[in-house]
Amino acid sequence: MFTSPYPDVEIPEATLYEYLFGGLSPEDLKRIALVDGTSGAETTYGELVARIDATAGWLAEHEAGPGTTIGLFCPNVPAFAIVFHGILRAGAAVTTINALYTAEEAGKQLADAGATWLFTVSPFRDRAEAAAQAAGIPPEQLVVLDGGDAASAAGHPNLADMLAADLPAPDLSIDPHAAAVVPYSSGTSGTPKGVLLSQYNLVANVAQARALLGVTHDDVLLAVLPFFHIYGMTVLLNLAFRERARLVTMPKFDLAEFLRITQDHRCSYLFIAPPIAVALAKHPLVEKYDLSSVRAALSGAAPLDGELGHAVSARLGCTMLQGYGMTELSPVSHLIPLDAADRVPLDSVGYTVPNTECRLLDPATDEELEIPADGVSEPGQLLVRGPQVMLGYLNRPDATAATIDPDGFLRTGDIATVGSDGVVTIVDRLKELIKYKGYQIAPAELEALLLTHPQVADAAVIGIRADDGEEVPKAFVVRQGDAELGDEGVMEFVAEHVAPYKRVRFVEFVEAIPKSASGKILRRELRGRGQG
Template identity: 40%
Template sequence: MISPSLLSERSTVNAVFIAMANQSQAKPSLAVDPNSGFCLLTRTFHSLRPDHPVPPLSQPLSIADYACSLLPTSVSSTTVLIDSVTGRLLSYSLFLRQVKNLASSLVSLAPLSKGHVAFILSPSSLHIPVLYFSLLSLGVIVSPANPLSSDSEVAHQVQLVQPVIAFATSSTAHKIPNLQYGTILLDSPQFLSMIDGLPGNVNSGSGTVEVSQSDTAAILFSSGTTGRVKGALLTHGNFISVISGLHYTRHLNSNDEARRVYLFPLPLFHVFGFFALISSVAAGDTVVLMRRFDFGEMLKAVERYKITTMPVSPPLVVALTKSEFASKYDLSSLRFLGCGGAPLGKEVAENFKVKFPNVEISEGYGLTESSGLATRMIGPEETKRHGSVGRLEKNFEAKIVDSVSGEALPPGKKGELWLRGPTIMKGYVADETATTDTLDSEGWLKTGDLCYFDSHGFLFIVDRIKELIKYKAYQVPPAELELLLLSHPEIADAAVIPYPDEDAGQIPMAFVVRKSGSNIIASEVMDFVAKQVAPYKKIRRLSFVNNIPKSASGKILRRELVTYALNGSVSSKL
């Protein structure tokens, strides 16, 4: 359990951290190209990032304790959490006290212990971070899910993770079956008494829980865009590796020491929101939480709370760039966007920079299966490498594998990205087949993404291999066409899918959302794309729609569009 003496120990921890960071230097092997990180002998790409201090794996440590050990000593009265709707806030001192109170209450009342699974079905609120840190400090496995999930989806998730307890709200609890320790409502007086530590609810003799870094910290669900949802088993050590790298970068860059004010438009049940929350708390930043995403409410929150930083997905960058609505708000406080979830086009990034010249976009790449992070951009020079998702994180290795020959490829060649490193999951819960299909015997994670590294070690994502459109003998990446469509000034959003065709096998079909006031027609859109691509990549079918269905992380739900295309009417065919 989180120690009450941590605040007094943090200055020593940070001093050691900074000293170790200043002494660290990159130590690439002589066989590794110092520019690309590629080793000709092993056909493997290696990280060229400098070393940074990470607790030894043999040291018992939960991610909650580790994050709190990094907190600055002066943070006690600083605001850690703000509800964007109500304006209610929580200071770090109260947050740490509530975490301790809740952990003690859960041990006393449930009683929860290390290895138990807690299922969480709730929108973002001030209670969720307190709940996460409490459960993680006890060694209880956190398994959050989308509160908008259907009854059948929740039933499948519960069957996978086998929780002993659930945390929900009055509006979501009905979806959860009976569990050993029941379901606790986060909007109930019972829960409030638990975090307030009222008499009778705190077991002062619960003691400290020893958590190993190899213990599972969370079971996070994959997006389910390419099949039925799976639960990735992620350890405390996985997340400690992620947070230590992010924390090191903050200390290394003297210009990045100022406290940030984050807005979280992404949900906390998604891996991006999950690790970004922990990282923000570890840095002593302030996090403004949105209960649900709404573009207008997001803009209001940026203006009201002087937001400096946001984790975003590419569709949100597009919306900020193209929306005339955004110009009605004062967004001058924004300084940094951490972008992930899908490729961000060069033209989109450049157009964003024209509109927001003082905002830096740092792209990164990760999967649920890699604890959300594998590559990223660090510093203004790297962020100029438009179209890339950055360089490999420290201690990571990568291969670009030809899908036909299985050969590992050099820089500049496209193939499936394989990853190996300290943030890779243990496997999928209760799914050995999916685990062996994704993780090989040497620990390589097969990402399913078509990628390449350039000669400077920057990774570029082409598309999902399973989503490539097979037009005659050619492969067409939907993401490439989508980026072209989004560059059109009269298009607000777009998606491209494979559409069955008797002669070609599949043809590219586009779904397009017109910008407000636009009367652009299908032939004009098709001609716009055709002038910029090879003949086999042309858009050959098109439908105008009001919106593009996306997951909570901003990924296009192509399966829904395929179903619509096959069952609905299409406005134009070429």
């Protein structure tokens, strides 16, 4: 077993609202908390807290409090922050929905999470209405945050009216250890599952990451990583507020807009995923903007190549960092600290964060590996234990038991090494998950969808490397009888039912899917068939 080289930090028994906003000073209240990157509209910390309280008051008035789960289907706009924290302030739970989801996918998540309310924005209204209807959510409990007369005519409340009611936040005793946030993750394999995170989990992870990241109240953070994803939720939305930093929101990634916002708002700390790193390192458009304000950038959500990271650092003149985690870990378990970037390899994920213990297990035997006094350990599956570990999967006790062992260690499904200096490097993964541009794609989800096609007898999906280096889904399909289904038919069918990032990019028709005696797909045999 190995632990963090950093001393434990204090983690208060507090709600997220108390931890983030309870210590605001009069000077803090005047500071800018949020800037809408598109319009430039600013929200101070004082205004933010007042709007969070008013949202909580409105929800309490409508009996949406403890015991209620509320869906949040919204891009990165200031209203997300208000509603997210307003829901938790009211004692309800929130399930955040991927902004790219189809109505079908969103409806499934709402139903699985048991959500009885949904908050969205007008560009998502058609999908939200269909998803809400599928999940049995009535129109008066679908809130269109920026909705105008058209939404009101359809019986949908809006944020302006909620805030205008100016109802006081309820006086509640909220258990910080109860499930409060339910993002969805595929875990180490399988279809998406609700991850039960407590307010204490989120408080703990902010406390654990603060000292290593080195964000200050003078920093301006560009929030392009989605708040619905645990990375953006913890490291941007929550940690930035705790540090009294300024968040500039961006609803979706566009390189020119990303560069403009960074330049015009003098952003100093960028949180990105590897595809953005590629653009920053290579795209000629970068040269047209003044990015001299950027002092640091951290990449997460997928592995960052060390050479690519150094190329970004050299081009922007900033310190480049990498972190590691997963939704089930709230999400951060490892980081390259800002003050140690000059001595920690950039192709590693740095050190274990405070208050965290790790083990490495031999992938073949599950025996614990020895941590060497000198040099680097043998590769083993990384297990993590700490206050950031999830409560479990929603309504999935078997999946929870398979992921968290009796001693409280969470199996990450990733293969890592650790050096005698405590530096951890992810070298491979046991997971079946496909990582495309930072998004997780579960092969089992696509396989289940393909099997609903009347001309498909069997199917399997693996990740392969495309020409641009990204991992993309490839489907192996067994046709039904004498069906004449072709590549385009398979890809078009999948595209109709899933978010764009999950689309199948390659298809190969086969006589049979290789399987073990127990019926498990032998993906290794499929990978041996080559790329493309």
